[in-house]
Each structure stands twice: as structure tokens, then as C-alpha cells.
Amino acid sequence: xxxARLFSCSLAALLALQSQPGQAAExxxxxxxxxxxxxxxxxxxxxxxxFVNMTSHDAKSVDGLIPEGAQPFDSGIGxxxxxxxxxxxxxxxxxxxxxxxGMVGVIVVGKPVDIDAKMEWAQAKLEGPYRRLIAKLLKxxxxxxxx
Ligand SMILES: [Cu+2]
Numbered sequence: 001x002x003x004a005r006l007f008s009c010s011l012a013a014l015l016a017l018q019s020q021p022g023q024a025a026e027x028x029x030x031x032x033x034x035x036x037x038x039x040x041x042x043x044x045x046x047x048x049x050x051f052v053n054m055t056s057h058d059a060k061s062v063d064g065l066i067p068e069g070a071q072p073f074d075s076g077i078g079x080x081x082x083x084x085x086x087x088x089x090x091x092x093x094x095x096x097x098x099x100x101x102g103m104v105g106v107i108v109v110g111k112p113v114d115i116d117a118k119m120e121w122a123q124a125k126l127e128g129p130y131r132r133l134i135a136k137l138l139k140x141x142x143x144x145x146x147x
Contacts, residue, residue: 024048024084031057034101040139041107043085049107050082051075057095057103062133064121065092067114089114090140092122092133099129106136115141 024046030037031053043049051059059081060074067089075081077097085091088110095103112118119137126133 026050028052029059029105029107031055031059031095034098034103036095036103036105039105040136041105043107043109045086045088045110046084047109048082048084050080052080054078054080057098059093060096062092062094062130064125065090065118065133067091067109085109090118090137092118092137094130094133099132102132104130104132104136106133106140108140112140112144115144
């Protein structure tokens, strides 16, 4: 009961935060053993995202799987990276050395307005371990449709 109340309070606080215009938030994406945590991250346009704990990892956006006009990113191995995301849409990225373990992720900026196109592109073009991204994109697509 107490937990439920705490939860609904934090949820209300979170929603209030999110609806404040002009308040850019900072998010952390933690590189853990073989995963990014969280693997799917929702942010608002203008927010910053920091990849941290990047020893032995990198974070590289996938060409074709970021919004049109968005800046590609590539931390290089072992480097933390902070990026500011202004353009709405879906950003897919991988840790190149660990794609085979499924160390891939998606950042959604604003609404995933481009998710259907991105999914089509991913299914047609991604090869080998990069296809691990399809499951993440599918999650975003289902969430967007309220499934
Ligand atoms: Cu990695």
C-alpha cells in the first residue's frame, strides 16, 4: 500500500518534470557487462544523454537508424560520451565489440515518429549480429501502439 502510494507520487512528479517546457534533463546510460542499462531510453528533445562506465565498450550510432538530420555519434572504445539530442525520433546504437552479445540499444527522443520506417529499414538492411536491434525496435513500436 505504502509502496503503491510512493509509486504514484513519483510517477506524478516524473510526469510533471516531463511536461515542463524548456527544462532539459540529463540522462545516464550505464554500460554494464554486456548490456546498456536501460537498453531503451525515452528522453525529450534538447535533453542530454551520457554513456558512462564505458571501459572496454563503445557506443556507435547505426547509419540509417537515426532521424534525418541528426548527428551520428561514436564514442570510441573506452570513452564515456555525452550527447545532446535535439531531433525527434528513434536513435539505434551498438557497442561494436559486443554486438554478438546483444549489447545494443535504442534512444527515443520525443515520440518515435519514425519507428515504422526505421523498422522497415532494419528488417531489410541489417545483417548478422546487427539484427539484434530489431527486437529493441519492435519493443519501441509496440509501446508506441499501446500494445
Ligand atoms: Cu560493450
